[in-house]
Amino acid sequence: MHSSLALIWTVTAATTLLQAANGLLQALMPLRMQAEGLSINSIGLVAAAYGLGFSSGCFLAPAFIRHVGYIRAFASLAAVAAVVVLAMTQAHTTLAWALLRGTIGLTFACIFTVTDGWISARAISSHRGRIMSFYMICTKLALMVSPLGIALGSIDADGFFMAVSAVMSLSLLPIAATTTEEPPAPSGVKIRVRSLFKAAPSAVVGSFVVGLVNGPVIAITPVFGVSIGLSQDKAAALLFALQAGSLAMQYPLGWLSDRTDRRYIIAALAGGTSLVSLLILFVSASGAQNLVLVSFAIWGGLALCIYAVCVAHACDIVDPGQIISTVGTLLFSWATGVTVGPLLGAFAMDLMGPKGLFIYSAVVSLALTVFVVMRIRQLPRPAAKGGFVEVVPSGAAASTITARNDTQSPSRDDAEPQPQSAASAVARADTSS
Incomplete structure (x- = not known):
């Protein structure tokens, strides 16, 4: 395992910087749009544009990686993302925000196909969960801490966008300076939802539902916090709580998933997410701000860890040569959920008030639990392969x-x-x- 970690540190460092910028951007955009008078449905539409761009990028990513290689793909796309963030300082309409956010989604899809594929190619089944967990812990630390930067300035000024662009540009340095040879570029890779669904349906459906639930919650959480009476910096701190909970649970869940059928972990996490969504409704109505933060941390420790287990489960089953295709397909499934989820979450919130977001989360997470339990009953333990x-x-x-x-x-x-x-x-x- 230590030799594998030595081969992924540069891509982990680059992705950590990129996610630090992304975390601040996640907190900044909904608050900036709300300050400019955009409705909750408009904010949901912009979040959906990210998912649409991401799903489009999943189709383009394998061919682009095959053409230029992992390193050049990461460097060029991170540079594009940095420029797009600067353009956000001039966005004042829903259409402008949606176009720019969609472009960010497209570039991030390609970037995460590079990084997830690189990481997955370095691990065998016996420790894939722990390798993925190390990578996720580093990136989640960045996502956890960076939203707190909202308290350091004004969302009405452009300084935050310039800071995000600068950190994205810095993410190029570890990749450009690496002395470790990149994995071989994929050949003939396609998004194969149907074939992967036949092989690992729990992973495909799980990734889709993660997008349906996590997409709107992360995109709308700062607005949710303001809606229940929190200040802007405390509303942004809810994102910190989500990532803190995820960080605390990531490695233990990876370790546990390496020792059992990973579908049990997926089902348990989804069921727990449904229950904690109801807990959030209760504590937010009580007005206890500290309990709200704690409940969000618990929710993050469950919901935000499902995707990594889905990736590990699918990579256990497919042949090593199909790992990039598998990662791209799971990202596409997740992105499809992220495209639809914010629209549904915003609609539920517009219809029922702030509580609608987590009523929606509870129902969809429960549906995933039922699906995975049914799959376990049909096939007690699938055969596994690892590369x-x-x-x-x-x-x-x-x-x-x-x-x-x-x-x-x-x-x-x-x-x-x-x-x-x-x-x-x-x-x-x-x-x-």
Whole structure:
């Protein structure tokens, strides 16, 4: 596991900086739009534009990575995102916000396909959950702390947008300076929702529902906080609480998921999310601000950890050569949920008031719990496969890549996994600039 961590530190550092910028942007945009007089439905529409852009990016990402490679893809897209954030200082209409937010979604889809694919290519099934957890912990720390920066300035000025753009630009440095060879570029990769659904339906549906629920909650939480009487900085602190809870639970859940059928973890997290959504309704009505923060932390520790377990579950099942396609498909499923979710969440909030957001969350999360439990009853334990790509850190023009493919082939549902294939060497030529 330590050798795998040594090979992912640069991409983890780059993504952490990018997510620090993203976290501040998540808190800033809804508050800025609300200050400019946009309605809750308009804010939901802008959040949906992000999901639409993200889902479009999922289709473009594999071909773009194949054409330019992981490193160049990350660097060029992060630069585009930094420029788009600066353009947000001139956005004053719903259409302008939606177009810019949609462009950010498209670039982030490609970036996260790069980073998630890079990380997934470095881990075998036996420790994939922990590797993913280390990566998620670093990025969640950034997402957790950065929204608190709202208290340091005025949302009416443009300084926050310039700060976000600067940090996005800095995220290029770790990737540009890496001495570790990137994974081989994917070939012939496509988004395959139907085939992945047949292989890992719990992962596909889970990713979709995560988008349906987490998308509107993260996008509208600052507005929700203001609606229940919190100040703007305390409303932004709710995002801190969400990410803090997620951070606390990420590694323990990754460790636990490595030791059992990951679908049990998905079902338990979804069921817990439904219950805590009802808890949030109760404590927000009581006016106890500290309890509101605690309940949001618990919600984040459950709901925001589901996606990582879904990715690990799907990557256990598919062949190593399909990992990039699998990651892209799960991102597409999540993005489809994020496109629809904010519209539904904003509608529920407009119809029932602030409480509508978490009534919606409770119902949708419960539906996921029921689906995964039904899948577990139909297939007690799916067969698993795992892949690990080991790259020698080198500054040379070419490097040797050793690919390990550990295939589990149980003779019955509860049989012990049996490694099947040996390691093979593959040479990768460096791409000229």
